[in-house]
Amino acid sequence: MGASKRVSEAVIKRLPRYYRHLSILEGQGIERISSEKLALQMRLNASQVRQDFNCFGGFGQQGYGYNISSLLAEIRAILAIDRPHSLVIAGAGNIGRALTCFAGFEEMGFRIEALFDVDPAAVGTEVNGKPVLDMAEMEEYIRAHNIEIGVVAARRKAVQGIADGMVRAGVRGIWNFVPVDLVADVPTENVHLSDSICALSYKIAHEED
Amino acid sequence: MGASKRVSEAVIKRLPRYYRHLSILEGQGIERISSEKLALQMRLNASQVRQDFNCFGGFGQQGYGYNISSLLAEIRAILAIDRPHSLVIAGAGNIGRALTCFAGFEEMGFRIEALFDVDPAAVGTEVNGKPVLDMAEMEEYIRAHNIEIGVVAARRKAVQGIADGMVRAGVRGIWNFVPVDLVADVPTENVHLSDSICALSYKIAHEED
Numbered sequence: 221m222g223a224s225k226r227v228s229e230a231v232i233k234r235l236p237r238y239y240r241h242l243s244i245l246e247g248q249g250i251e252r253i254s255s256e257k258l259a260l261q262m263r264l265n266a267s268q269v270r271q272d273f274n275c276f277g278g279f280g281q282q283g284y285g286y287n288i289s290s291l292l293a294e295i296r297a298i299l300a301i302d303r304p305h306s307l308v309i310a311g312a313g314n315i316g317r318a319l320t321c322f323a324g325f326e327e328m329g330f331r332i333e334a335l336f337d338v339d340p341a342a343v344g345t346e347v348n349g350k351p352v353l354d355m356a357e358m359e360e361y362i363r364a365h366n367i368e369i370g371v372v373a374a375r376r377k378a379v380q381g382i383a384d385g386m387v388r389a390g391v392r393g394i395w396n397f398v399p400v401d402l403v404a405d406v407p408t409e410n411v412h413l414s415d416s417i418c419a420l421s422y423k424i425a426h427e428e429d
Numbered sequence: 430m431g432a433s434k435r436v437s438e439a440v441i442k443r444l445p446r447y448y449r450h451l452s453i454l455e456g457q458g459i460e461r462i463s464s465e466k467l468a469l470q471m472r473l474n475a476s477q478v479r480q481d482f483n484c485f486g487g488f489g490q491q492g493y494g495y496n497i498s499s500l501l502a503e504i505r506a507i508l509a510i511d512r513p514h515s516l517v518i519a520g521a522g523n524i525g526r527a528l529t530c531f532a533g534f535e536e537m538g539f540r541i542e543a544l545f546d547v548d549p550a551a552v553g554t555e556v557n558g559k560p561v562l563d564m565a566e567m568e569e570y571i572r573a574h575n576i577e578i579g580v581v582a583a584r585r586k587a588v589q590g591i592a593d594g595m596v597r598a599g600v601r602g603i604w605n606f607v608p609v610d611l612v613a614d615v616p617t618e619n620v621h622l623s624d625s626i627c628a629l630s631y632k633i634a635h636e637e638d
Contacts (some may be wrong), residue, residue, distance in 0.1 A: 232631055236624035240608050243624065262610065279599070288479065299627045302632035310611050318527030324623055330630075393633040394470070395626060399533070401471065407632035409625050415445035416618050417539055418508045422441055423581060423616035424602040425509030 227275045227298065234272060239295045246288050250267065304329040306367045307395075310382045311346075311374035312337040312352045315397050319371065320347045333365060338378075343365035358382075362389035372396045436480065436484045443481060446471065447505045455497050463494035513538040515576045516604075520583035521546040521554075521561045524606050528580065529556045542574060546571075547587075557571045573597035583603045 227235075241262055243252060247403040255273070259266040273279070273286065278294050280286040296302040307325075309316045319325070320332050334351050336358040337343060343354045353361065362370070370386035372379050372394060379398045386394060387406055394408045399415070402408055436444075450471055454462060464516070465484070468475040482488070482495065483566045487503050505511040516534075521544040528534070529541050543560050545567040546552055552563045562570065571579070572577040579595035581588050581603060588607045595603060596615055603617045611617055 232628065235631070236621070236627040237610070239518050239627065240623065241619075298631065300630045301627060305630060314527040314530035318523040319622075321523035321621070325626065328623065328626070330626055368633070389563075392636070393629050395629055399448070401450070407629060407636060409629040409632070411620065411622065411625050412445070412449075413528075413620065414449065414533055414537060417534065417537070418445040418448065418510060419441065419605055420602050420616060420618040421509045421539075422444070422507065422515060423618070424577070427601070427616060 227300070231272050231275050234264075235295055235299055238272070238300065239292065239301075240290050242264075242292050242295070246292060250288060252285045252287055253278060254296055257285070299384070306365065307332045307369040307371055308328055308358065308362060308367050309335045309371040309373055310337075310355065310358060310379075310386070311335070311372070312342045313373060316371070316373040317347050319349055319373065319397075330369070333367060334361060336361075337374075355382075359389040361384050362386060362391060369390055369393050369395060370423055372398055372400065375395060376400055440481050440484050443473075444504055444508055447481070448501065448508065448510075451497050451501050451504070455501060457515055459497060461494045461496055464489060466494070508538055512578070513540055514578055515574065516541045516578040516580055517567065517571060517576050518544045518580040518582055519546075519564065519567060519588075519595070520544070520581070521548070521551045521556060522582060525580070525582040526556050526605075528582065529559055541580075542576060543570060545570075546583075564591075568594050568598035571595060571600060576600055578602050578604060581607055581611070583607065 254420045255266045255269040259269045270280065273291065276294055276298055278286060278291045279300050289338070307330055309319060309332060316335055320335060325332065332350055334353050335347055336353050338355045342352050345352045368391060370383070370391040373382055374382055376398055379400050380402060382392055383402050383404050388406055391406060393406050394404050396400065396408060396410045399412050462479040464475045468478045479489065482500065485499045485503055485507055487495060516539055518528060518541060525544055529544060534541065541559055543562050544556055545562050545564045547564045551561050554561045558611050570576070577600060579592070579600040581592055583591055586609055589611060592603055592611050592613050596613055600615060602615050603611065603613050605611050605617060605619045608621050
């Protein structure tokens with residue numbers, strides 16, 4: 221199969237979970253796993269796992285199960301994490317800095333090239349070895365370095381303008397951490413921390429219902 | 430209606446978004462809004478908005494629309510964010526520190542009381558005025574201070590043990606930032622940043638399909 225084959229939204233949502241879990245197994249030196257065992261570990265059902273893997277051409281061998289490194293290679297190709305991606309972060313505040321220090325992204329090939337901020341005290345400093353540059357230079361930088369992903373971690377009022385500038389400069393996707401529903405002409409993923417803590421609060425409050 | 434009335438999962442997922450959007454409108458001094466206008470701003474459809482609000486007893490007035498502060502009060506009660514919540518964070522690394530510095534949570538009533546870490550260099554320091562304490566003291570602290578929510582931002586291998594300790598000590602919910610599927614007997618919300626960036630990578634790669 222080609223890596224560009226379309227798989228259903230539901231399968232796509234499960235792919236990063238499979239990827240995480242299979243990576244842990246591979247790290248433990250495990251080479252093969254049956255759909256039953258994997259399903260049990262991930263609290264899915266085995267026929268679901270088999271159906272998902274069939275979708276992208278991962279075929280288990282009767283009595284042997286799935287080869288973990290082949291599965292991982294297939295999933296990496298579908299998720300397009302078999303090649304590096306360049307990112308810039310707009311906003312060198314706490315969220316922007318934390319993301320820059322999060323080693324996991326670099327390991328997966330998501331390379332943060334620079335941060336941008338309007339605060340003169342931040343501009344010219346470094347975060348985890350990455351430069352903090354003047355927000356006014358962001359579009360030029362994105363063009364010059366052919367940056368693929370723009371990360372939005374700036375103040376709420378500024379974010380739509382920043383996202384517009386990123387798209388104008390040519391980013392192909394936006395990763396938004398600000399609790400605002402951005403409008404953009406490129407694929408966007410939102411991480412709304414306040415929505416998540418509200419959902420937890422709801423679940424706790426209604427646990428006894 | 431009572432705040433404890435059960436509403437559907439789909440409505441619950443939209444509630445934090447309504448809450449965010451209506452809060453912004455309230456901040457702009459707007460008192461009323463029609464379902465049509467709100468739907469347009471939030472890219473939902475108006476009958477959906479009306480149906481959602483009916484669910485929890487928010488009734489618009491023909492020709493006047495919805496009273497924003499009443500709606501917000503209802504949503505706050507349902508999400509249980511009309512009262513304060515206490516949190517501790519296990520892990521004073523970059524994610525733990527960023528969360529501690531994120532002012533938005535305190536404003537919503539989510540009060541981070543302390544961080545816990547195993548690193549002797551971190552223990553005894555402060556993050557944004559909150560103490561970093563020895564991980565060995567966490568359970569005792571949770572019991573003594575009747576902490577409601579445990580935030581997990583520690584190293585991957587330690588997280589299940591930490592979550593177990595939190596539950597044993599009496600937390601009523603867990604907010605997990607580590608890319609591991611935790612097993613816990615209390616409501617859990619996961620923020621899997623690596624899943625989110627993988628999903629974005631997928632969307633970008635398959636945009637042209």
